[in-house]
Amino acid sequence: MTARAESIIREVMASAAYRTAHATLAAEHDRTVDDIVALTQIAAPSFQEATRARAFLSMAAAHGLRDLTIDAEGNVTGVRPGVGNGPLICVAAHLDTVFPAGTELTVRREGTRLFAPGIGDDTRSLAVLLAWLRAMDAARVRTRADLLFVADVGEEGPGDLRGMRYLFQKGPYKDRISAFITVDSPDISHIATGGVGSKRYRVTFNGPGGHSYGAFGLVNPMFAMADAIARLGRVSVPASPKTTYSASVTGGGTSINSIPNSVWTDFDLRSEAPAELARLEASFLDLIAKSVVAENAARSTRSGPVTTDIAKTGDRPAGRTDESHELVRLAHAAISAHGFQPSFETSSTDANIPMSLGIPAIKVGSGGTGGRAHSLEEWIDVAPEPSIRGMAAGLATVLAVAGLV
Amino acid sequence: MTARAESIIREVMASAAYRTAHATLAAEHDRTVDDIVALTQIAAPSFQEATRARAFLSMAAAHGLRDLTIDAEGNVTGVRPGVGNGPLICVAAHLDTVFPAGTELTVRREGTRLFAPGIGDDTRSLAVLLAWLRAMDAARVRTRADLLFVADVGEEGPGDLRGMRYLFQKGPYKDRISAFITVDSPDISHIATGGVGSKRYRVTFNGPGGHSYGAFGLVNPMFAMADAIARLGRVSVPASPKTTYSASVTGGGTSINSIPNSVWTDFDLRSEAPAELARLEASFLDLIAKSVVAENAARSTRSGPVTTDIAKTGDRPAGRTDESHELVRLAHAAISAHGFQPSFETSSTDANIPMSLGIPAIKVGSGGTGGRAHSLEEWIDVAPEPSIRGMAAGLATVLAVAGLV
Numbered sequence: 001m002t003a004r005a006e007s008i009i010r011e012v013m014a015s016a017a018y019r020t021a022h023a024t025l026a027a028e029h030d031r032t033v034d035d036i037v038a039l040t041q042i043a044a045p046s047f048q049e050a051t052r053a054r055a056f057l058s059m060a061a062a063h064g065l066r067d068l069t070i071d072a073e074g075n076v077t078g079v080r081p082g083v084g085n086g087p088l089i090c091v092a093a094h095l096d097t098v099f100p101a102g103t104e105l106t107v108r109r110e111g112t113r114l115f116a117p118g119i120g121d122d123t124r125s126l127a128v129l130l131a132w133l134r135a136m137d138a139a140r141v142r143t144r145a146d147l148l149f150v151a152d153v154g155e156e157g158p159g160d161l162r163g164m165r166y167l168f169q170k171g172p173y174k175d176r177i178s179a180f181i182t183v184d185s186p187d188i189s190h191i192a193t194g195g196v197g198s199k200r201y202r203v204t205f206n207g208p209g210g211h212s213y214g215a216f217g218l219v220n221p222m223f224a225m226a227d228a229i230a231r232l233g234r235v236s237v238p239a240s241p242k243t244t245y246s247a248s249v250t251g252g253g254t255s256i257n258s259i260p261n262s263v264w265t266d267f268d269l270r271s272e273a274p275a276e277l278a279r280l281e282a283s284f285l286d287l288i289a290k291s292v293v294a295e296n297a298a299r300s301t302r303s304g305p306v307t308t309d310i311a312k313t314g315d316r317p318a319g320r321t322d323e324s325h326e327l328v329r330l331a332h333a334a335i336s337a338h339g340f341q342p343s344f345e346t347s348s349t350d351a352n353i354p355m356s357l358g359i360p361a362i363k364v365g366s367g368g369t370g371g372r373a374h375s376l377e378e379w380i381d382v383a384p385e386p387s388i389r390g391m392a393a394g395l396a397t398v399l400a401v402a403g404l405v
Numbered sequence: 406m407t408a409r410a411e412s413i414i415r416e417v418m419a420s421a422a423y424r425t426a427h428a429t430l431a432a433e434h435d436r437t438v439d440d441i442v443a444l445t446q447i448a449a450p451s452f453q454e455a456t457r458a459r460a461f462l463s464m465a466a467a468h469g470l471r472d473l474t475i476d477a478e479g480n481v482t483g484v485r486p487g488v489g490n491g492p493l494i495c496v497a498a499h500l501d502t503v504f505p506a507g508t509e510l511t512v513r514r515e516g517t518r519l520f521a522p523g524i525g526d527d528t529r530s531l532a533v534l535l536a537w538l539r540a541m542d543a544a545r546v547r548t549r550a551d552l553l554f555v556a557d558v559g560e561e562g563p564g565d566l567r568g569m570r571y572l573f574q575k576g577p578y579k580d581r582i583s584a585f586i587t588v589d590s591p592d593i594s595h596i597a598t599g600g601v602g603s604k605r606y607r608v609t610f611n612g613p614g615g616h617s618y619g620a621f622g623l624v625n626p627m628f629a630m631a632d633a634i635a636r637l638g639r640v641s642v643p644a645s646p647k648t649t650y651s652a653s654v655t656g657g658g659t660s661i662n663s664i665p666n667s668v669w670t671d672f673d674l675r676s677e678a679p680a681e682l683a684r685l686e687a688s689f690l691d692l693i694a695k696s697v698v699a700e701n702a703a704r705s706t707r708s709g710p711v712t713t714d715i716a717k718t719g720d721r722p723a724g725r726t727d728e729s730h731e732l733v734r735l736a737h738a739a740i741s742a743h744g745f746q747p748s749f750e751t752s753s754t755d756a757n758i759p760m761s762l763g764i765p766a767i768k769v770g771s772g773g774t775g776g777r778a779h780s781l782e783e784w785i786d787v788a789p790e791p792s793i794r795g796m797a798a799g800l801a802t803v804l805a806v807a808g809l810v
Contacts, residue, residue, distance in 0.1 A: 157661075157662070196618060198618075200661055208777075208780065209777075209779065209780035209781065209782075210777065210778075210779060210780055211526075211778050211779040212649065212650075212651035212653060212673045212675070212779070213601060213603075213647075213649050213673075213675050213752070213753060214752070214778065214779075215779075216647075216649035216650075216651070220638070220651065220652065222634060222651075222652040222653070222655065222670075223634060223635065223637075223638035223652065225631070225634075226630070226631040226632075226633075226634030226635045226638070226652065227631070227635045227638070228631075229627060229628060229630075229631030230628065230631040230632045230635045232628075233625070233628035233631065233632070233700075233703065234703075242618075242621075244617065244618050244621035245621075246617035246621070246625065246627075246661075246662075246663075246664050247625065247627040247628065247631070248617060248627070248658050248659075248660065248661045248662070248663055248664065248665060249657070249658030249659065249660065249661060249665065250627065250655050250656060250657055250658055250665075250668055251655060251656045251657075252654070252655055252656075253653050253654030253655055253671070254503055254504060254505060254508075254653075254654065254779075255451075255503035255504075255505075255561060255562045255563070255653065255654065255779070256562040256563060256605050256651075256653045256654060256671040256672075256673050256718070256719065257503060257561060257562040257651075257653065257673055257753075257779065258503050258562075258651075258653055258779040258780070259651055259653065259779075260653060260654065260655075261780060261781060263655055265627075266658070266661045267661075268617045268618075268661050268662055270617070270618045295638075298638065303777075313661070314661070348618075
């Protein structure tokens with residue numbers, strides 16, 4: 001099977017269409033960099049992607065995409081039709097960044113390095129989607145599959161993959177996408193074939209409160225919370241499939257001489273495997289319940305018991321695309337054929353949603369290098385040779401998966 | 406000696422001055438309630454008492470107090486002069502509450518019940534000081550002693566009795582006060598003759614931090630802290646001498662997908678008995694050390710171990726006024742003569758400071774009833790008969806101690 005994938009990639013790379021497309025990527029590299037800069041400087045915090053979405057829509061409008069539009073969730077979608085009666089393959093990059101409104105976004109350039117919040121994660125990939133469209137247009141590429149291009153909302157933290165949930169579960173393309181490639185961050189050598197699932201909770205422990213001395217003996221929600229966290233710290237999770245937990249942020253209470261009315265902690269639970277994540281989540285909810293019961297038994301509830309508000313603040317499904325799947329093999333072969341050493345990883349991206357639905361999905365890189373994602377010092381390097389080679393590897397993957405005619 | 410105190414109180418209560426004063430307390434009860442409401446609705450967290458202090462100062466200004474001012478620490482002080490060459494007796498109530506800035510303070514009324522944070526502890530007492538001044542003025546009360554009225558700062562938690570420390574150790578009245586009565590919370594039947602000692606700590610647990618998924622397995626200071634709090638919750642303390650502990654306020658962490666670098670909790674340890682307090686403090690420090698060792702053994706310290714910063718944030722001296730002291734006997738006789746069943750208690754109030762300095766000191770109640778102090782559901786009952794009777798009992802105590810002329 002690997003040999004077959006390598007053979008398909010060799011055929012793609014030998015084609016006149018690929019060679020013209022590659023030459024176009026190279027010739028238009030400066031324009032691609034300009035697109036990166038222009039899009040980076042349009043703020044797009046999760047839930048505030050609309051301005052950047054409209055800009056992307058107008059930049060994509062030159063490429064003859066069918067049904068180019070902004071869907072009800074805020075995703076930009078448009079179809080590059082194939083020869084007809086083929087499957088629908090989705091290629092996506094996300095519009096949103098982790099940076100709040102008001103963050104300074106002016107791109108600073110030092111040689112081939114560009115610095116700005118969000119420039120690599122994931123704005124560069126948006127420009128690469130446009131570069132691929134231009135290269136395919138220039139090479140008059142025809143594919144068996146229809147290619148659905150998506151610039152999506154809500155990939156980062158609080159967005160909780162809302163763009164993808166809409167695309168796969170509610171929007172006009174739901175039930176029609178047969179394979180999914182998300183382009184996320186520059187690194188081309190790591191192919192994500194596993195989507196880490198996560199469940200996030202804010203658990204608030206409430207109680208009657210009271211004077212720390214006068215009301216001593218009443219239940220204290222801090223003891224229940226501490227017991228819950230301590231119990232979580234003793235939960236065993238497998239190293240593989242990797243499964244993790246964290247008690248991350250905490251707060252509450254009013255004064256040192258008061259038994260608190262209310263304290264809270266934010267918890268993060270993750271796993272590569274849905275079954276392990278479900279098991280961890282069940283253990284977590286069970287140990288919270290046990291801690292509350294224990295506190296209400298340990299001290300007096302005469303002024304009221306300890307109770308909890310358990311708010312699920314994030315829910316990303318885990319998923320996996322088998323490494324033997326043709327989608328993975330083609331990406332591996334294409335990236336390898338372009339001189340990179342591909343390896344597989346598990347991460348949390350837009351691909352989690354299709355993976356969780358059993359739809360073959362991977363994450364590939366946008367090419368070039370970068371670093372310090374999610375920090376104000378985020379940077380990418382747009383040195384032409386490795387950048388163009390990376391983009392070409394991704395495009396070869398898309399052409400092979402879509403079936404170059 | 407008890408008979409002598411009872412005789413003095415009988416004389417006071419038989420006097421025309423007392424009877425006129427009592428009638429004034431009754432006639433002006435609605436005004437007193439209005440004062441309670443007005444003062445309660447002025448926020449006064451410890452260290453932010455200035456607005457309420459200025460309001461109290463202007464309300465007290467009608468009463469001809471000598472040297473009415475706000476001292477360098479923030480206490481409102483003013484002297485009601487006696488006939489001359491008498492001792493200086495201090496009567497105090499505290500301005501501050503445990504509730505942080507921004508707490509909703511609007512008073513809710515249900516029949517004779519008033520609900521609001523801080524209304525009983527200790528705002529009602531501030532209004533009672535004003536009611537006593539009005540009653541004394543109306544009755545043209547003259548006393549052998551000078552009466553120093555104080556509305557003081559820093560009684561609660563982090564204030565660490567700063568108002569009293571200043572008054573007794575630094576301010577213009579230091580070394581001149583021969584007896585001290587603080588009016589704190591409604592309950593008139595309990596006279597505090599013992600000052601509970603307390604030790605307060607902010608313990609900060611530090612660790613290397615890291616990504617909640619990528620760095621899973623590293624030590625997490627939240628687990629050490631939770632273990633320490635849970636261990637504290639299992640510590641046995643004697644019911645007598647009353648000894649208590651609380652984990653009261655907590656915070657820390659940066660984001661849900663980060664193992665925190667730093668988390669902290671404020672702890673309150675108290676006892677009537679210095680030896681029990683020392684034993685509890687030793688257990689507390691030991692269990693913190695054990696929790697840190699346990700966390701550093703449970704997870705990896707390859708990026709650094711969990712460590713602690715242990716800051717002592719409060720240290721209130723214990724103290725006691727002998728129950729045979731005339732101050733105590735007069736309060737007991739006055740409260741008893743007003744139809745209450747007085748008993749003695751140990752608590753932590755402004756009286757701790759004079760007690761620890763060997764100055765006779767007690768805490769009495771402001772009259773009426775109340776509950777849920779230090780909780781958002783704090784309430785008082787201002788039903789006139791018991792409220793006025795309670796205020797009259799306190800005033801009779803003050804008049805007897807100051808020597809009605």
